[in-house]
Amino acid sequence: MKGLIALVDCNNFYASCERVFRPWLHGLPLAVLSNNDGCVIARSQEVKDLGIAMGTPMHHLPREAFERGLVLCSSNYELYGDMSARVMATLREFTPHLEPYSIDESWLSFEGFDRAALPDHCQKLCGVVYKWTGIPVSVGAAPTRTLAKLANRHAKKHTATQGVFVIESANSPDTLALLERTPVSEVWGIGGRVTTRLYEMGIHTALDLARANPKWIRRRFSVVVERTARELAGTRCIDMNDAHDSKQMIMTSRSFGQMTADRHEVAEAVRAHAARGAEKLRRQRSLACALRVTVRTNRHMLHLPQDHDSITLALPRPTDNTFEIVRAAQRALQRLWKDRGIRYQKCGVQLMDLIEATGQQLDVFQPPQPTADREKSERLMSALDQLNGQYGRGTVTVGVQRQNAAWQLRSNHRSKRWSTRWDELPTVRLQ
Template sequence: MAEARRFALVDCNNFYASCEKLFAPTLAGRPVVVLSNNDGCVVARSAEAKAIGIAMGVPWFKIAATAESQGVVALSSNYALYADMSNRVVEVLSAFTPDLEVYSIDESFLDLSGFRHLDLVTYACQIRKRVARWVGLPVCVGIGPTKTLAKLANHFAKKRPSFEGVCDLMSLDEPTLAHLFSETPVDEVWGVGRRIATRLSEMGIETVEALRRSDPVWIREQFSVVLSRTVRELNGASCLSLEAVTPPKQQIMASRSFGSLVFDVEDLREALAHHVSRAAEKLRFQGDEAGALTVMIRTNAFKPAEPQYQRTVTLPLATPTSDTLHLIAVAHRILDDIFRPGFAYHKAGIMLSELRPTTAQQANLFGLPPQDARRQAAMLAMDEINRKWGRGTVRASAAGHRAGWQMRRDRLSPAYTTSWSDLPTALAL
């Protein structure tokens, strides 16, 4: 019989807020929240902000006066900082196992199956200490024989102080596990969302333990093979393998609400050029070309009293491409067809679809030449310069410099780790 697998899930605590606190000592002990695009809603909270009852997803304008009177500090999302800190955490974790899956910006699965000679709780404590010392961020570690149980263990590691940041479900006996799972709502299980949890509750399955004791065949008939697999994972049967290499995306989207309402078509052209540039860079990074381009523009649906208009159009490309300039030209052609003056536009976006590897390009029926090699070399050179010197160092002129459509981030912290001008300064007293 094959030996049980051993997975660990390492999760950064209050990741966005912790990144902000790391470089701002004045925030120590203060409630901090991070806001969504255009400083809209609360998307991250420090432990202090949670303690005073600030809810996730609440619009900031509704609570700003009360929150600020309680000393809450609200900051704009600093995506460059969070991405860089995430990469640093992953670099530290990669020293603890050769098999690692970056699940999200603040979570990574580690396969520890080959470490049976070690006390995994002690090993997990070493992980926590090294990340804290080398990166400065707090993490919790959950360990289990399946990825689903490891994620559940991480929940216990964060929410139950008795575990002191590390929970190894494999070290607990069956009665203890049953008691622990019986106290845990079923919606804490990975993949069980609100809608599924409601249906399960109607069937009398309200806790993790009740779901674990369910018949996986019956669950598959009532729900899906995915939830049936979850039941098997809760019982220790590993059904989900580690994805050491992230699979290529089948679609690449780039869209964002504007910082202020846009009326001018030139602002829309610049916004679309910006979105296409970012999407095309991601497309080239994964070695693909796009066979179709979608453009979307719309007004603010949350203001029904205002005149409403939205259009989404997809245009197949005669020859698949990853050329930024060609894709921008196509996006602008679509915009010229769908733009209507007189409306207050709230959002624009693009999507690249029908992706295929660059090496799989077929000849065109009408004998059109494949993507020009020199243009492709120019695109790759642009990508390399931007990776080295920062995004937007070299860009298409169509992306322009108009600021009317840019996302509003009035509370943005410095780029502490990605800009020389924003490096923290230490003063000797």
């Protein structure tokens, strides 16, 4: 019999990260804003209780919420990423079989663990993660990933579980009751359109889907929905560490904090996006064969000159070298630029035609890169990534990146990057 799979999910992760180094925020309604402080992307439970929905624009937040102590935080992804790494490192103390799923979720396999002792083991996990990182987590364990998702959701919603809920069998009375209480729309992997079609066919709950004929489901929907139905019934269709396809393209793009017609400021943004894309390339061990640079104005401000243009360039050879990618992106911007005083709101760099770094096909018409040059490039990129990883993103950049440039994101409510910046480390004052 296979062991259980657990989903560990950090509770209100962004809000929890903000509270780790500022404990006085506990109990206050806390909302995290999107890039440029546009809208709400994360909420503490207190904000949810105020009825503030995800995606609410900042300027639409009700005055009553501020009167009740609403605290706003600009998104601080450097802090969130470091706190996520700390949580993952702690989880590895409890099982060697860990698969990160997102910045705040991980799959854990408890192969070989005594099922009777698993609830206590998971309770201990929650306590240690909170003690070592300050982040509260919930754990749902079950025979399949889809059931583990449901178990985790149940653990979060019901305080009596103390953050842990274990489904030992898909056919137990408690499991069947949970499936019957769960609308099919809340099942992992079931989207809005599929939900509508399932309703039309008389499938309203997770239990209805679990009892449906899988072959019938596949004929009317897809193999993905069929797998979901089988997993709800207790048949594991997705194993830990299944191979994941690499991304076919990498897009780095953000709106500017302010519109700008300054060519040098747009060039700074293009350099930053190209460098960030190259970093992602190396992380997934891929090489890019081409790139596309895009510039765009604000399409809602029709009284201003409009421009939405892009250009695609082939790279001289497949590469993940930051400097080669940045140079190509700058050439593309030079060809795109229009000296007409156009005020741009956004730019982006898309890396395309990605191939595996270990299995690239050499061009018969192009001499291969000399071994010494390739090794030098690899050492340089490794040092670049190590420095930015150790001392914080942006420690070493290609060209100047001014902190007050118009393209930099608005983040008027950003907290300090307490754990990744030397000049922002928390300090202790002795009495």
